[in-house]
Amino acid sequence: MAKKIVRITESDLVNIVKRVLNEQGGYDDPIQMAQHGGAVIGGLKKIIDNIIELLSDNIESLKTNIPKHKRMKIMVDIGNVLDIVEDNLRKIRKEIMGNRELRAAVSSLRMSVDKGRDRLKSLSSFTSGFAHPEMPGGLTGAGMEIPSQELNDKLFDILLSISTKAEKLAFELRDEEENIIDRLGRLDNLN
Secondary structure (H helix, E strand, C coil): CCCCCCCCCHHHHHHHHHHHHHHHHCCCCHHHHHHHHHHHHHHHHHHHHHHHHHHHHHHHHHHCCCCHHHHHHHHHHHHHHHHHHHHHHHHHHCCCCCCHHHHHHHHHHHHHHHHHHHHHHHHCEECCCCCECCEHHHEECHHHHCCHHHHHHHHHHHHHHHHHHHHHHHHHHHHHHHHHHHHHHHHHHHC
């Protein structure tokens, strides 16, 4: 096969380099890259902040000795928040372009949130019309039969698992922010 000499202009070469850089990053242009950085990374940071707030609010409650029905009500409330977090993670995962590690971290957190929410629902749920003298307001679940300290331990394990995955996602987000800044810098140098 004979080698062919091809002549290209400097602007053609710049366009080829830009296209290669964009393909490596999964972006079409700097505007899309900036929108991705603002929307996806900002959205993920908000989710992590919500998880941190949820954890800090409830870690303190684990240290206090509160009646079991109040603890189970807290667990129902946590489950409701985790429903929202899981839904937001599902939606935002579709928007992540090109970074497999970030997608994997989001998926891992989503699975942990989903599993934690399901464990919480098995321990404590709300059933309207249910009447039990020890559990006012329709609270039901396996948590009724578990000693209070064991219930606290289970809640702590669930929250710890979610927080570990959220921390990994936070590190991936930091790496992705640096990656976007580097790509924008390379594109600026081409112009």
